[in-house]
Amino acid sequence: MNNKPKDIGGPAPSLLEAGERLALPLFLFSFILFFFLLLSWVFLLPYVSQIHVRGNRTDLRELQSYHRELTGRLRLTEEEREDLVLPVHDSLYKELRLQKLSRQSFLRFIEEIYGIAAHIVPTVKDAVRVERLHVAAEQGTLDIRGRVRHVGPRSMTVLAQFADALAESPLVASLDHPTFTREQNSEGFFSPFLIHAEMSSPLTP
């Protein structure tokens, strides 16, 4: 019995010959693949990618354009509603009103400062005495002149606590820290101070 495989015709083809034989099938395959992908791009995908909105089919670009149009109309209608609801439309008045609303109420500021001063040293009511307040509302700045007293040699520390408490207040945008000094008179130690601060705007979130 002969176990050798039947000779099916000559030696194995070379790479070149294999390449020549593969050329046409590969070409046909790539052409058909391209053709079907092109058909899909032109016909199938636009159909499949249509979106149902309120019973109508629309493509993505139209939907995006419609969405932009709707949001534009929405914004205009909201503005018209706000406009109608506000009773005064005088432009000069509106401008002045906004300017005034954007300024921090100096009364609130004064209450805040006196409140902080009164509670810095809970056991000594007038440890921080605010002697002079100068509010420049248009510039949004404030100068506080006073002295820390009746707390013995801790007057500078108490002054630092007062400055920190002011800086943490939501009504204060920024603050220049005072010069720390301790002096003495017949009543004991005291620390005079001058603090310059900028007020935050009530319209800033």
Place this chain on the structure above:
Amino acid sequence: MLIGRILQWPAFKDPRTLWRGSGVFLVLSLLLLSMHIVEVRRLRDVGLPLATLVPDIEKRLRILDDQVELARLHAATNRGAPEEFVHVYILPDDIALDRLIASFEMLHDVLKREGSLLSMTPINIGEKSTEGELSRWPVSFTVRTTEEGLNTISLFLSIAGFFTVADVLTERDIRQLLLYAESENPVGIVALEQFLSADLLSYAGEYQALMDMVGKSFVSPAFDRLFTGLQEESLLKDVRMLLQGPIGERLRNDNLWPLRFMTVDTVTINTREDGTKEAAFQISAYSRM
């Protein structure tokens, strides 16, 4: 048959041409495939979310259109009065010195009677300056008061020139009120409009009635929290503090409402040894050119 004839072309007999053609078609196929992937992703990431958003926007737009229509009808019957007050009293065409001084005289009288004003210097009115279409008149005076007196003068100056409830609220406050109204009861915009257009003296005098009127149109706890919060956290609280007392009464009786538009430019407060305050005010009173 046709395919057979095409395959007989000389180009199809040259393997190199066929390989080049295959390469071109494969590259083009890859390109088309990646375009498919991009498009499907856009559909998933953009198209589907928009498809759910658009009906909501359409619904909201319908509600807004109805609200605007209602607001237009209401405004057609009520427009005009607030504008006239602004033109005649708040931003008049000239300095209108009589009303300006009368309002300070009234303030002086009330505080003196209460014992919170100890002294007041003469009121100085300087030369006007021009800012666009506005004239700005500098006014200065110094007072010696108790702390309560200083608070009252400060409140008086802080609301001087504001006329209606809407004028003392920020755009954000008003927008929030409208959004809540829209979601809870769109028709209630009429009640909201009435509330916002109420002048501040009426607001202070008829506070509970106004609150009840709005409360009938909007009953949700969320709206109630927002609405009540506004009364306590905005300038409306200052308005009630000032105008529900003797100042409000005098403004009504002496026909001095609404007040001239005034802003505080600077204030210097010295605390005296006896605890009283000496406050020097520099303010600006406005009129039209």
